[in-house]
Amino acid sequence: xxxxxxxxxxxxxxxxxxxxxxxxxxxxxxxxxxxxxxxxxxxxxxxxxxxxxxxxxxxxxxxxxxxxxxxxxxxxxxxxxxxxxxxxxxxxxxxxxxxxxxxxxxxxxxxxxxxxxxxxxxxxxxxxxxxxxxxxxxxxxxxxxxxxxxxxxxxxxxxxxxxxxxxxxxxxxxxxxxxxxxxxxxxxxxxxxxxxxxxxxxxxxxxxxxxxxxxxxxxxxxxxxxxxxxxxxxxxxxxxxxxxxxxxxxxxxxxxxxxxxxxxxxxxxxxxxxxxxxxxxxxxxxxxxxxxxxxxxxxxxxxxxxxxxxxxxxxxxxxxxxxxxxxxxxxxxxxxxxxxxxxxxxxxxxxxxxxxxxxxxxxxxxxxxxxxxxxxxxxxxxxxxxxxxxxxxxxxxxxxxxxxxxxxxxxxxxxxxxxxxxxxxxxxxxxxxxxxxxxxxxxxxxxxxxxxxxxxxxxxxxxxxxxxxxxxxxxxxxxxxxxxxxxxxxxxxxxxxxxxxxxxxxxxxxxxxxxxxxxxxxxxxxxxxxxxxxxxxxxxxxxxxxxxxxxxxxxxxxxxxxxxxxxxxxxxxxxxxxxxxxxxxxxxxxxxxxxxxxxxxxx
Amino acid sequence: xxxxxxxxxxxxxxxxxxxxxxxxxxxxxxxxxxxxxxxxxxxxxxxxxxxxxxxxxxxxxxxxxxxxxxxxxxxxxxxxxxxxxxxxxxxxxxxxxxxxxxxxxxxxxxxxxxxxxxxxxxxxxxxxxxxxxxxxxxxxxxxxxxxxxxxxxxxxxxxxxxxxxxxxxxxxxxxxxxxxxxxxxxxxxxxxxxxxxxxxxxxxxxxxxxxxxxxxxxxxxxxxxxxxxxxxxxxxxxxxxxxxxxxxxxxxxxxxxxxxxxxxxxxxxxxxxxxxxxxxxxxxxxxxxxxxxxxxxxxxxxxx
Numbered sequence: 001x002x003x004x005x006x007x008x009x010x011x012x013x014x015x016x017x018x019x020x021x022x023x024x025x026x027x028x029x030x031x032x033x034x035x036x037x038x039x040x041x042x043x044x045x046x047x048x049x050x051x052x053x054x055x056x057x058x059x060x061x062x063x064x065x066x067x068x069x070x071x072x073x074x075x076x077x078x079x080x081x082x083x084x085x086x087x088x089x090x091x092x093x094x095x096x097x098x099x100x101x102x103x104x105x106x107x108x109x110x111x112x113x114x115x116x117x118x119x120x121x122x123x124x125x126x127x128x129x130x131x132x133x134x135x136x137x138x139x140x141x142x143x144x145x146x147x148x149x150x151x152x153x154x155x156x157x158x159x160x161x162x163x164x165x166x167x168x169x170x171x172x173x174x175x176x177x178x179x180x181x182x183x184x185x186x187x188x189x190x191x192x193x194x195x196x197x198x199x200x201x202x203x204x205x206x207x208x209x210x211x212x213x214x215x216x217x218x219x220x221x222x223x224x225x226x227x228x229x230x231x232x233x234x235x236x237x238x239x240x241x242x243x244x245x246x247x248x249x250x251x252x253x254x255x256x257x258x259x260x261x262x263x264x265x266x267x268x269x270x271x272x273x274x275x276x277x278x279x280x281x282x283x284x285x286x287x288x289x290x291x292x293x294x295x296x297x298x299x300x301x302x303x304x305x306x307x308x309x310x311x312x313x314x315x316x317x318x319x320x321x322x323x324x325x326x327x328x329x330x331x332x333x334x335x336x337x338x339x340x341x342x343x344x345x346x347x348x349x350x351x352x353x354x355x356x357x358x359x360x361x362x363x364x365x366x367x368x369x370x371x372x373x374x375x376x377x378x379x380x381x382x383x384x385x386x387x388x389x390x391x392x393x394x395x396x397x398x399x400x401x402x403x404x405x406x407x408x409x410x411x412x413x414x415x416x417x418x419x420x421x422x423x424x425x426x427x428x429x430x431x432x433x434x435x436x437x438x439x440x441x442x443x444x445x446x447x448x449x450x451x452x453x454x455x456x457x458x459x460x461x462x463x464x465x466x467x468x469x470x471x472x473x474x475x476x477x478x479x480x481x482x483x484x485x486x487x488x489x490x491x492x493x494x495x496x497x498x499x500x501x502x503x504x505x506x507x508x509x510x511x512x513x514x515x516x517x518x519x520x521x522x523x524x525x526x527x528x529x530x531x532x533x534x535x536x537x538x539x540x541x542x543x544x545x546x547x548x549x550x551x552x553x554x555x556x557x558x559x560x561x562x563x564x565x566x567x568x569x570x571x572x573x574x575x576x577x578x579x580x581x582x583x584x585x586x587x588x589x590x591x592x593x594x595x596x597x598x599x600x601x602x603x
Numbered sequence: 604x605x606x607x608x609x610x611x612x613x614x615x616x617x618x619x620x621x622x623x624x625x626x627x628x629x630x631x632x633x634x635x636x637x638x639x640x641x642x643x644x645x646x647x648x649x650x651x652x653x654x655x656x657x658x659x660x661x662x663x664x665x666x667x668x669x670x671x672x673x674x675x676x677x678x679x680x681x682x683x684x685x686x687x688x689x690x691x692x693x694x695x696x697x698x699x700x701x702x703x704x705x706x707x708x709x710x711x712x713x714x715x716x717x718x719x720x721x722x723x724x725x726x727x728x729x730x731x732x733x734x735x736x737x738x739x740x741x742x743x744x745x746x747x748x749x750x751x752x753x754x755x756x757x758x759x760x761x762x763x764x765x766x767x768x769x770x771x772x773x774x775x776x777x778x779x780x781x782x783x784x785x786x787x788x789x790x791x792x793x794x795x796x797x798x799x800x801x802x803x804x805x806x807x808x809x810x811x812x813x814x815x816x817x818x819x820x821x822x823x824x825x826x827x828x829x830x831x832x833x834x835x836x837x838x839x840x841x842x843x844x845x846x847x848x849x850x851x852x853x854x855x856x857x858x859x860x861x862x863x864x865x866x867x868x869x870x871x872x873x874x875x876x877x878x879x880x881x882x883x884x885x886x887x888x889x890x891x892x893x894x895x896x897x898x899x900x901x902x903x904x905x906x907x
Contacts, residue, residue, distance in 0.1 A: 443853065443854075501864065508799065544798070547748070555792075570792065
């Protein structure tokens with residue numbers, strides 16, 4: 001109980017306006033140098049702050065007023081530009097001794113704090129298609145090298161199709177497939193043989209598919225984390241959910257459109273050389289520019305480097321004061337870039353922006369009704385076409401990228417990296433800050449009103465015993481808060497409803513006990529009646545609560561977000577109410593009536 | 604022992620009332636269905652708050668004129684709050700922003716309170732999961748009650764729960780109240796609550812069957828119901844008190860939730876008296892059913 005009270009304490013301390021400063025480059029952690037720099041800037045502008053310290057990879061600065069918080073953000077951002085990301089936050093003012101033992105206030109769900117919740121689904125089929133294309137290329141090459149002759153090859157319905165010239169080639173290819181198939185975790189391929197037509201079909205096994213999926217989701221998770229960091233949100237959540245979904249929660253974000261624009265950019269980038277007179281028509285493609293769709297350019301089909309090789313990108317200004325983007329590639333990307341540019345100085349290098357888009361069309365279905373059908377397609381546009389001035393390596397720059405605004409947008413896209421597979425939004429919930437505040441107020445009001453009604457009723461109906469039950473009820477509320485804090489559970493609006501419901505149901509155990517004592521009183525003396533009343537009612541209370549707990553646990557498993565919050569408070573409430581109703585009320589009754597010779601017991 | 608109120612005298616009337624209510628609910632559920640909330644139907648919902656009341660009809664017209672034909676526009680709580688629901692358009696997730704921007708452009712400038720978008724796939728998954736969860740809950744409770752009491756009690760308890768759930772669903776169907784995830788949560792809580800009641804009554808019946816060996820089953824059940832009546836009324840009353848507080852002060856977002864719980868507590872209290880007892884009577888509970896005394900260990904393993 002002492003534990004419960006201690007951990008409920010952090011909720012009493014108010015929150016304090018603060019800012020969190022982190023380096024834009026997510027690979028770099030904030031350090032003492034940055035801290036000193038920030039301190040100097042704030043001191044120069046004589047902005048008063050309460051505390052400045054380093055936590056994990058961020059620097060946290062606490063302020064006494066909201067004005068100071070906003071002023072300092074503006075000043076710092078102006079001085080340091082896009083070197084750092086600054087997020088506004090409300091820091092709990094939990095005292096150090098409480099923090100040391102892990103005390104923290106209850107976390108608020110998005111429906112209470114306001115913010116955005118996204119659920120994204122990773123398109124595994126596209127990832128698989130990509131892998132198959134790679135595999136097709138590899139086998140075409142291998143078969144050519146090993147003189148295995150084939151007439152046709154393609155990818156059909158996520159299957160690799162090869163038609164061979166002779167039985168001999170067919171058998172050799174089959175043997176090749178079979179030696180390649182075993183992986184670390186099991187067979188990678190499912191091979192369908194059609195010996196009569198000399199055709200082999202190959203598809204990925206479930207094990208291989210799982211690996212592809214895990215890789216794609218893992219990769220996208222990382223990319224999303226980086227993108228979310230760019231948004232400068234103080235406590236974001238980016239988590240995998242189920243097989244191929246990712247949850248993104250951004251508390252306090254007020255503009256969902258902007259957040260979606262950054263997160264939802266299912267973009268990839270390709271660096272390609274511009275086609276010249278020697279490029280065969282079969283090996284070039286024509287694309288339009290992103291800025292102006294009537295302007296086009298022909299590029300080579302071969303991709304020099306794709307966006308996932310970009311390790312960093314930042315904005316800067318060239319000698320004549322125009323915006324430019326500085327790009328750093330990884331080793332492999334650098335080597336490919338060097339190879340491609342070494343013989344091609346003077347030619348142009350294009351950056352292609354690959355975007356998954358969807359369009360809605362009015363079509364007529366089988367029943368003859370007009371419905372809106374949405375199809376997704378991939379659009380590739382040129383975002384930059386620049387002349388190669390020297391042999392490029394791991395780091396180079398692109399000039400002539402337009403306004404500083406456009407340059408920083410391009411840099412952000414390059415930096416955020418490529419997604420391993422496209423994603424789409426399957427769920428989105430945005431709660432405005434005013435609604436969050438309103439929900440807290442309404443929730444607290446309901447708890448207070450419910451509590452008051454129950455307390456009045458119990459006191460009138462059961463007198464002294466009612467008072468004991470009421471005190472137990474209050475202790476119960478504190479315990480729920482304490483345990484929620486201790487577990488780091490999230491409080492949501494239905495969670496508050498769960499607490500309200502617990503308030504109503506918690507007295508049930510006491511009512512059962514009191515009713516039992518009343519009955520026992522008819523035959524026994526008061527002391528025995530109290531003792532037997534408690535022990536007899538226990539079994540009933542236990543059975544009744546276990547079943548509610550079962551329902552609450554199932555709710556926890558099937559529920560998402562806010563409903564999970566209800567299941568949590570309800571479960572915790574059931575356990576604590578059993579404890580308080582039995583132990584606390586007993587203790588209080590013992591204090592009042594224990595060791596006394598009572599003649600008449602009023603209950 | 605005094606039997607103040609002969610519940611079992613009215614058991615036939617109660618039985619018929621239950622069957623009628625149950626049938627109407629099933630009928631409405633199968634012909635009208637539930638008006639599924641966004642969580643289950645999929646689609647987009649936008650809540651905007653205005654400083655002065657706006658004409659819903661003109662908002663409707665604006666939306667229809669701009670390609671959002673299949674949309675519902677209603678007030679939410681006060682006449683300053685407007686709730687717009689747009690049916691799913693093949694998983695397009697940016698309809699919410701589009702609607703809000705459109706309204707702002709057309710002069711309906713308000714503050715965006717919330718946008719919710721649920722894709723069709725997520726909606727149907729939640730639907731399946733919810734139904735499955737409900738069945739699992741009923742089954743596990745059946746097992747627990749059968750293990751702690753006896754299968755006749757378990758059948759009685761689960762019939763009572765099924766009765767409660769179907770009637771509440773029926774009411775939601777008849778009045779076309781929105782059935783969303785929070786209402787489903789409330790329904791599961793009702794299962795828990797109604798059971799709570801049922802178990803207290805069953806517990807007493809079991810106890811009386813063991814002590815009072817010379818009583819008719821019908822009298823025995825009446826006696827047990829009378830003994831637990833005080834507790835049943837007090838608990839239902841305190842729970843209803845807090846639920847009404849929640850219903851009145853809790854705001855629009857949990858109106859459906861508290862409504863389902865209020866109905867649940869009422870129906871649950873009734874069913875734990877009549878449905879369970881009726882089932883026990885028709886299954887002819889006899890002394891031998893409870894002959895073997897169970898070990899009643901008083902373990903305090905739930906201490907935090």
